[in-house]
Amino acid sequence: MSDTQVTQQTNDITVPQAVGDGLVLRWSTAEDVERIGELAAYVFRQKAEEPPNAHMVAWMRDLGSGRHPLTTVDQGVLVEDTHTGKVVASMWLIPITWSFGGIRFGVGRPEAVATHPEYRRRGLIRALFDAFHARSARAGDLAQAITGIPYFYRQFGYEMALELGGGRFVQFDDIPPLKDGETEAYRLQPATEDDLPFVMELYQREQGRSLVSSDIPEAYWHWTLDGMSVESGEGWTTLLINDLQGAHCGFVLVRHTRWGKTLDVIQMAVTAGTTWSTPMPSVLRALQALAPQVPTGRDRANPSRLLFSFGTAHPAYLVLGDALAPRRDRVYAWYVRIPDLPGFVQHVAPVLEGRLSASPLAGYSGDVHLDFYRDGLHLHFADGRLTTSESWRRPIYSSDLKGAAGFPPLVFLQLLFGRHSRTELEHIFPDVWASDEAGMVLDVLFPPQSSLVLTLD
Known part of the structure; x- marks a missing residue:
């Protein structure tokens, strides 16, 4: 068949x-x-x-x-x-x-x-x-x-449009030891159900750093504590960052399973009153001590490094610096499928309109025509508001069409989800182009922006 x-x-x-x-x-x-x-x-x-x-x-x-x-x-x-x-x-x-x-x-x-x-x-x-x-x-x-193997899911209408993973490695040998006579100023403590309101509130604040992020329902936080099986290799352990008085200063999410020699840290956040550089040395030493205790996958190698898998940009990277974390892990991508692109763009119109209002194009009125070669997208703005988002096909005679741009099928999703800027896509794909007006508007509507999207397994 x-x-x-x-x-x-x-x-x-x-x-x-x-x-x-x-x-x-x-x-x-x-x-x-x-x-x-x-x-x-x-x-x-x-x-x-x-x-x-x-x-x-x-x-x-x-x-x-x-x-x-x-x-x-x-x-x-x-x-x-x-x-x-x-x-x-x-x-x-x-x-x-x-x-x-x-x-x-x-x-x-x-x-x-x-x-x-x-x-x-x-x-x-x-x-x-x-x-x-x-x-x-x-x-x-x-x-x-x-999340999946290279290329395969493109066959079913998916584009590798949103960053996945990527981060900085920290070798255990490079972690500064505690000096003689000193006491750790911060400790890591496993979170309990009573701690989840603090963790959830801080996580929701951290979502503002990402263009795209996962909403994590309370039931899933409970699931990570005592529901999912450790044998699955999925999920994470939630560790609180506490000071010597026991006050919560942040949290760290560590993979339930250690694959090979690397302990994967998938999220870290600190409270508004905590400077990132203050707890970091204690956190590094605590994670190093924790690594041998984490259940291992198929490769049972002894741990020798941490991987902070926070994507392309994160405050922790500034604190770690190139001295502690010189080696980068390559960013991969989520495959994303948007079956109704005009409807999705209309759904996120408040974000696009906010970008316009904060730019030199505040109050913009005009049209943007995006040619995807097989079909396309027409956007109309009136006084800074997106009033029309509809499917469109480029007419045969369109040399005088203003506000036009072109993207190979699905490539526009990389712009929409902040993975690449328009100019980056023009360098990657010779058949990405934009008129002066369209380029100006697209650069405001769709700037590159990092995302940290946790997988909820």
Whole structure:
């Protein structure tokens, strides 16, 4: 059966549907969780001779436990071989909420995407994505996003549009020791449920540093404390930064699992009255002491360094400096899909209008026409307000069109989500261009801005 035939059948599934050769596509039940885990454990291995990946089994059990704060047992979508009873392809939907400059929107996150090697190149993953996209749309999500292997998800309408990971390494040997006779001025202490209001309030303040960030519901903070299994390798440990009097001065989020020689620190924040440089030496020494106690993944190497995975920009980097953290970890990217771009741009219009009002273009009136070569986007502003955001196609005769710019399909998403500036994209892609007026407006509407988007697993 062709990819096209599978896609036509599964755009909006509500009941099991046959996809050929005795294969059935449907949503999961509690009875499927172990079989989905078996498939994921087999597929997510580095080498053919490796044993099944036990971390994936534990993660699938968490997602299908009925206790997970974000997803439910029926949000796995799978293909079952009715001849053998095996799950041969699957993925799991995790509904999340992101913030774009303070404007919230729903995101459908597909994860643990897997096909058994014997069933590949039959269009099964495309069928799963069609079903997932339909369900995500019914839920009102404005976007879908996934962390994943290079290139693959571009096939399904995703663009690597938003920064993911990246940071600074600190070698243990470079961490300054405590001087003789001195006492640590700050200590790290595991957070309890009573501490979560402090952590949540500080995290919400930190969201303002990022263009895009994850909204973390209270139930998920509780889940990270005592819900998710350590065996899954997912999630984080929340550690409070306390002074000698026990006052909370900040927090640090550390991965539940240490992969190899690196302890991954995924978020750090301090209170408004705390200078970043003051607790940092104590925090570094405490993390170094903690690293050998963190459960390890497949590679059980002794720890020798920290990785502050805060993206391209963070106050901690200024404090660490090149002396302590000279080596950078390469930034990767979230894959993002925006099925209704005009609708999304209209949704975040308050952010765009705020940028205009704070710029020399305050009160701007005019049109911007974005040519994506297959389709396009028309934006009309009146007195600094976005009054029109609609699909558009460049006319055949348009040499006198003002306020025009061009981007290859989906590349505009990199500008929208702050990953690259317009001029950077022009250097990367010869077919990105803009008229003088459009370039001026686009530079104000879409400046480059870093994002720290935590994965909620």
